[in-house]
Amino acid sequence: MAREGHRPEVASLLVRTAVFWFAAPGSVFVLGPWFVLRSSDVRWEPGAGASAVSGIVLIVAGSALMLACAADFVIRGWGTPAPYDPPRRLVRGLLYSRVRNPMYLGGVVILLGETLAFRAPALFAYGAAVWLLWHLAVVFVEEPSLRRRFGRDYDEYSKRVSRWFPSRPRANP
Numbered sequence: 001m002a003r004e005g006h007r008p009e010v011a012s013l014l015v016r017t018a019v020f021w022f023a024a025p026g027s028v029f030v031l032g033p034w035f036v037l038r039s040s041d042v043r044w045e046p047g048a049g050a051s052a053v054s055g056i057v058l059i060v061a062g063s064a065l066m067l068a069c070a071a072d073f074v075i076r077g078w079g080t081p082a083p084y085d086p087p088r089r090l091v092r093g094l095l096y097s098r099v100r101n102p103m104y105l106g107g108v109v110i111l112l113g114e115t116l117a118f119r120a121p122a123l124f125a126y127g128a129a130v131w132l133l134w135h136l137a138v139v140f141v142e143e144p145s146l147r148r149r150f151g152r153d154y155d156e157y158s159k160r161v162s163r164w165f166p167s168r169p170r171a172n173p
Contacts, residue, residue, distance in 0.1 A: 013074045020082035028107065028130060033114050033123055040122045055117025062109030069095060069103035090150045092157055099166040100158065104134045
């Protein structure tokens with residue numbers, strides 16, 4: 001583990017990010033939907049035509065967004081997306097300059113894509129529940145932790161950049 005202020009090895013961060021990636025997002029975007037679809041009373045089949053294509057496009061776009069965020073955590077933050085191995089520096093660049101939680105938004109896009117691709121309303125309900133849990137985790141766990149770790153820097157950042165709605169950053173107050 002790197003000491004505070006010292007940049008850890010990028011290769012080590014990438015491996016730790018990959019391990020987390022398969023465990024957490026893999027569970028939310030693969031296992032969760034699989035259980036929802038399997039336990040659903042409604043017979044489901046993969047979508048066809050525009051629904052399937054739209055869903056696949058959203059899944060790819062959301063995945064790309066999440067991967068870009070994970071790369072930002074490694075490169076700029078010197079950490080991983082895992083709560084137990086967080087960035088050592090506040091990540092404010094690229095996507096994080098437009099919205100504070102782009103990784104979660106990428107996840108929402110993936111879940112919407114799965115809903116369309118499988119034409120399964122139960123997946124929409126699952127996605128809404130997942131987003132609600134993420135929102136509560138952000139408000140009650142992540143943001144207080146970031147305030148403790150980064151203090152004034154995080155306070156100023158959160159005043160300039162919206163939590164959920166991408167926009168141009170507001171000027172420093």
